[in-house]
Amino acid sequence: MINIHCLNNISKAGINALSSDYQLVESLDDADVILVRSANMHELDLPQRVVAVARAGAGVNNIPYMDYARRGVVVFNTPGANANAVKELIISALLMTARDLYGGLNWVNDNRDDTNIYKSVEKSKKQFAGSEISGKTIGIIGLGAIGIKLANACSALGMNVIGYERNLEALNNCKKILPQDMKFTDTVDELYPLCEYISVNVPFNPATKNMINADAMSKMKDGVILLNFARDGIVNEDDLEVAINSKIVKKYLTDFPTPKIVNMENAIAFPHLGASTEEAEDNCAYMAAMQVQDYIENGNIKNSVNFPNLDAGKCNSASRITILYEEVEHISQLMKKITECEHKLNHFIHAERNGFGYAIIDCNEKMDQISIDAINNLKGVISVRKIK
Numbered sequence: 001m002i003n004i005h006c007l008n009n010i011s012k013a014g015i016n017a018l019s020s021d022y023q024l025v026e027s028l029d030d031a032d033v034i035l036v037r038s039a040n041m042h043e044l045d046l047p048q049r050v051v052a053v054a055r056a057g058a059g060v061n062n063i064p065y066m067d068y069a070r071r072g073v074v075v076f077n078t079p080g081a082n083a084n085a086v087k088e089l090i091i092s093a094l095l096m097t098a099r100d101l102y103g104g105l106n107w108v109n110d111n112r113d114d115t116n117i118y119k120s121v122e123k124s125k126k127q128f129a130g131s132e133i134s135g136k137t138i139g140i141i142g143l144g145a146i147g148i149k150l151a152n153a154c155s156a157l158g159m160n161v162i163g164y165e166r167n168l169e170a171l172n173n174c175k176k177i178l179p180q181d182m183k184f185t186d187t188v189d190e191l192y193p194l195c196e197y198i199s200v201n202v203p204f205n206p207a208t209k210n211m212i213n214a215d216a217m218s219k220m221k222d223g224v225i226l227l228n229f230a231r232d233g234i235v236n237e238d239d240l241e242v243a244i245n246s247k248i249v250k251k252y253l254t255d256f257p258t259p260k261i262v263n264m265e266n267a268i269a270f271p272h273l274g275a276s277t278e279e280a281e282d283n284c285a286y287m288a289a290m291q292v293q294d295y296i297e298n299g300n301i302k303n304s305v306n307f308p309n310l311d312a313g314k315c316n317s318a319s320r321i322t323i324l325y326e327e328v329e330h331i332s333q334l335m336k337k338i339t340e341c342e343h344k345l346n347h348f349i350h351a352e353r354n355g356f357g358y359a360i361i362d363c364n365e366k367m368d369q370i371s372i373d374a375i376n377n378l379k380g381v382i383s384v385r386k387i388k
Helices: 065-070 083-098 101-110 117-128 145-156 168-177 188-194 214-218 237-245 278-298 328-339 369-376
Strands: 002-006 022-024 033-036 052-055 074-076 137-141 160-164 197-200 224-228 249-254 267-269 319-326 345-353 356-363 381-386
Touching: 033 278, 052 278, 065 074, 065 319, 074 278, 083 101, 083 145, 083 197, 083 224, 083 249, 083 267, 083 278, 101 117, 137 145, 137 188, 145 160, 145 168, 160 188, 188 214, 214 237, 237 249, 319 369, 369 381
Parallel strands: 002 022, 002 033, 033 052, 052 074, 137 160, 137 197, 197 224, 224 249, 249 267
Antiparallel strands: 319 356, 319 381, 345 356
């Protein structure tokens, strides 16, 4: 029986999809697998028996995934599972700010005691006059699952869409599912001055931290509306305040309220609602659960953030073991040890990523414990797991 502990409430769509070989446990100490959404795991004392952590969502800044890699814990996320929910929220925010619905709603709330409000509104509504988004240009920075859906939605609403994606291979792969008339820039700096709206849709990492800073905003068109539904650390708040005060940025909309943002004029923050739909929570939970189950039962890795993806299909051989290792230069020693089991070896695949590697070995007869221990004792090997 595989024990699963949930650090947050996880949709039953995921839990119920697991086979009868899995059970929920209340104690973290009894867990083999952890499912998590937003809980901060950086200070968590992770039990040694844990082999996998699955984040029911895309962002993993709440998980020390590289530290977990060194311990042999595979960390999964669910990219794309909540993409439609985030796309719809961005579109909602875009329309809301274009028509100043936020200002209009605040005026109605402030004047709720006015018995002649039906007359007063005719005198006051002109201050909330907005503009239509049709014919306007939106720049989309980052063309992952969310960026692709956003680009198609904006195009369908009559907007001109310009995109930038730093990963050229990913860009080439996704062009066929993007609007045919969409334009692309070679650099993000080329995108900035062309747009009335800019949406940032990139993961938060050292390369994107504070990427929207004073230099970036100085290149934007005056009066730009900036949408950040990715992560708060991508936009430099001090520089943003200066840009708003100088009218470079007309409005800033984000899903990440911070003490500075919520007190900043012309900044509108939502309470991190991007994936907060029933459908997105179901999709994320189901995807996380199925990825974990495939890893536990077959050793396959899909959508890991700390180990390479590797798929050997369903385990139909007499025996299968998996190996997590680091320091790629030791792969030759690993391969040498594997070939010593040549009379048993049926299939051997491996992949490396960011200094960590993963191997799946199928044998046509049971792998003995002596051979498993010999592999486990090789320099650079983090852990060996017997699937069958």
